[in-house]
Amino acid sequence: MPQPPKQLDASASPREWFGAELRHWRMNVAGLSLQQLAAKAHVSREVIRRIEVGDYNCRLETAIALDRALNTGGVLVRGLGHAFGDRKGHRDDNFCATAPSSGAVTPLRGPMLATETLTAQGSNEPVDRRSFLAVPGLAALAATPGAGRLLSPAQPTHLPKEIQPSDIQELIEAATFLSRLDHQYGGDGIVKQTASTAMMWAEDLLHVSCAPGLRQQLFAAVARLGVVVGASQFDAYAHQDARQTFRFAAACAEEAKEWHLRAKSYSFLSRQAVWIGEPDEGLTFAELGLARADRLTATERAMLHTARARAFAKMGEVQQTLSAVGDADDAFAHTHPQEDPPWMAYYDEAQHNGDTGHALYDLALRGHDPTRAARRLITAVKGHGDRYARSRAISRTKLASLTMATGDPDQAAHIGHQALSEVGNLHSRRAVDDIRELGRFAASHRTNGNAVSLLERVSTTVPA
Incomplete structure (x- = not known):
């Protein structure tokens, strides 16, 4: 016969306060069982149980996943340091236990607020x-x-x-x-x-x-x-x-x-404009970023030419896209990381292949050879480490969509399941939208069991 859950005293200790807070959000607010929350947060059922009874040190990644699954607004992450201390084991001596939240975000009171x-x-x-x-x-x-x-x-x-x-x-x-x-x-x-x-x-x-x-x-x-x-x-x-x-x-x-930061600002303005369906404006921003290109590093020029390529691709300008990709490749071939400002460290071979691969992906969906896009996206996925998890997930999702649209749906489904697992650990609306696009491509293969299985997982994980 199942045992009733352990009664927790939220005032007994910071650790038990944290467990009571988690149980309150799980049971009273979300109405979830341990197993249901485990599936939603991609966290082990046993880990959640042990956190609730005060028998397990919750990690930051786990708190982020639980906050997201329970839609707490960040209550658990806020309480993490109070309950378990920082990396040196120091807790907040001014901890003041409170009853579990009623639903609103109510950070613990302490001297830092x-x-x-x-x-x-x-x-x-x-x-x-x-x-x-x-x-x-x-x-x-x-x-x-x-x-x-x-x-x-x-x-x-x-x-x-x-x-x-x-x-x-x-x-x-x-x-x-x-x-x-x-x-x-x-x-x-x-x-x-x-x-x-x-x-x-x-x-x-x-x-x-x-x-x-x-x-x-x-x-x-x-x-x-x-x-x-x-x-x-x-x-x-x-x-x-x-x-x-x-x-x-x-x-x-x-x-x-500061010409380097100016270039970075316009690069992001360009990327955002392209993303929201304004490629002409995105091209203008990229060109503004390239003003006085002689003052920029080769890596920065590659970054901005890639932005031009992505804008041209969205506009359906094939030759101009390929020319911009060539300009980006030429610039990147002359990159010297020691010359770049610190914030450009992210733009390595993986990032360059991912960004240019996205531009070629748009051309492939218009009927052009998908091989070049696939090759670059594969290089990006292999090159991105955990520190750039979002970039890796987005490139993997694009690779899955490209394969689903132009190649083998079985292979695409395999790649897509990997992408879904990665996106499930992120807080990225862009990554989620790319997963939705993958679902639309999978829906065109209704007779393929693997594609249907992927579509069902997309529908469950990322509601329309």
Whole structure:
């Protein structure tokens, strides 16, 4: 006879508070069994059970998956550091146990929370101006050398009276850290909220007294953060916010006379425009980014020529697409990573093949030879490591769709199942939309059992 669930005392310890909070959201809010939540979150049933009874240290990745599956708004990630401590095992001594949430997001109160609340861009939900400091799981990830005070719970919440070099360094470190989260987990959910609140703080810093010698550095740091924040908003489909943030980043880069950041801002503006069905505007942004190309590195020129190729491909301009891909290949052949700014480290051979492969994919769907696109997408999938999980998942999904549309549906289904498993671990609206496209291609093979099986999984995992 099944045993009744262990009774938990949320006030007994931070660990039991966390377990009670998880059980409340699972049973009282979502109405799910352990097995149902395990299937939805792709987390072992036994792991969930042990977390609930306070017998297992919940990891950040697990908390993110559970928050997403239960639609908690980030309650579990917020409580992670309080319950289990940071990487050094330190807990918040100011922990104050509360009853499980009634459904609203109610972060635990601690010294790192500011009293002022604002509304984040693109959201009607109130969030703390510095809510990125109130995410213990993120703070734990950031507890590495060089992470800086900006992502530390000890960071003061008041604006400085005058900009110091340390303030600028914190912006740079925050951009680096958030970019890592965006690439690895996708830009939606808690990453978007964290990035957006960080951007509000950065914008406020531009109104603080700043010595002339630091002014250009400050604007460059804000531009760099803006590129990262815009990228997360783009991935979360907050398109108006993303476009405004990219434009703001480009303006800050120009104020700082930072041609490299200006190029990166226009590259993202181009990619976003192409994505939302405005390839002509995307081409214009790419051309703007190439202004004074002599001041850019070979890698940056390759990045912008790839943006041109993707715009031309969406417009159905075959020869111009192939020419732009050739320009991108020529530039990339002369790349020297040591010459690139730090934020261009992502644009390696895998990224170049993935981006050009996406352009050739659009041509293949119009009836052109799919071999070149497939070859490049395969190279991208093999080359992307876990640090760039989203890029790998998107390229794998495109490869599956290309194979389903032009090749063997059995092989396509195999690739597609791998892509679905990867996308299930991401918070990326772009990746989800690509999966939907794969489902549409699979639907054209109703007599193929493997294609039908993939379509059923797509329909279950990614509702229309």
